[in-house]
C-alpha cells in the first residue's frame with residue numbers, strides 16, 4: 001500500500017496568512033475580534049479561541065481599543081467605514097486574490113455592464129463581492145442561469161473557490177442570453193491547482209480521502225470532484241472518522257484536503273492511515 005498526498009492539500013496561502021495574523025494579533029493585544037469564524041474548520045476556530053480570538057456578531061460588540069480582524073474572504077465596505085469611524089484598529093487579512101475580484105467587478109460596472117457573480121448565495125465572500133457594486137445578480141448554478149432574462153451588456157466574475165465545470169455551464173447559458181458578455185475568470189490559482197490535482201488523484205487511487213470540515217464549501221467541492229471519479233472517496237474531519245474497511249484491497253490511497261484544513265490534522269490522518277495499512281514508507285507527494 002502507498003499513500004499519495006496531493007501537493008497543495010490544505011491551507012491556501014490566503015487562509016494561512018489570515019490564521020497567522022490572528023495568532024500574532026492575539027499575542028500582541030491579548031485579544032482580537034472577528035465578525036464570524038476565520039475559516040470553516042472547527043479545530044482551527046477552537047484553537048484560535050484558546051489563544052484570545054473572539055467571534056462577535058456586530059462591530060459594536062468589539063471593546064474600545066481592541067483590534068478587529070477582517071477575514072481572508074473579504075468584508076463589505078460598510079463595515080470598513082464603520083470601523084474607521086469608530087477609530088477601531090483594523091487588521092486586514094483579506095486575501096489579495098479576493099481584493100482582485102473586488103477590483104474586477106468594479107471595473108465591469110464602470111464599463112456600464114450589469115454585474116453577475118457566479119457563487120454560493122449567502123457565502124461571506126460572495127456577500128463582500130456583491131457589496132462592491134450596485135444590484136449585482138448572483139447565480140449559483142446553471143438552473144438559475146436559465147431563469148435570467150436577456151440583456152445587452154453584462155460582466156461576470158466568480159467566487160474564488162468555484163468549480164470550473166459549474167462556471168463553464170453557467171457561462172454557456174449566459175452567452176445565449178447576453179449580447180455583449182465579458183467574463184473574468186476569478187477562480188483563484190490555489191483552488192484551480194487543488195481541483196486539478198484531486199481530479200487526477202481520485203482516478204489513480206483505489207481509495208481517496210478528502211480531509212475537511214462538512215461546514216467548508218471548499219472541502220465539500222473537493223469531495224464531489226473525487227466522488228464523480230472514484231466511488232471509494234470519503235470525506236473525514238479527523239482520525240476518528242476513518243474506517244479501516246475503506247482501505248481493504250487498496251494499493252494506492254490518495255489524500256487531499258480543503259483550503260481550511262490545518263497541517264496538523266492532515267499529518268495525524270496520514271499517520272493513522274499508515275497504521276491501518278501497515279505502511280512503513282513515507283507518503284509520496286502528488287504534484
Ligand code: SF4
Nearest residue numbers: 012014095097160188
Ligand atoms: S481560496 Fe483562494 S482567494 Fe480564498 S483565501 Fe485561499 S487563496 Fe485566497
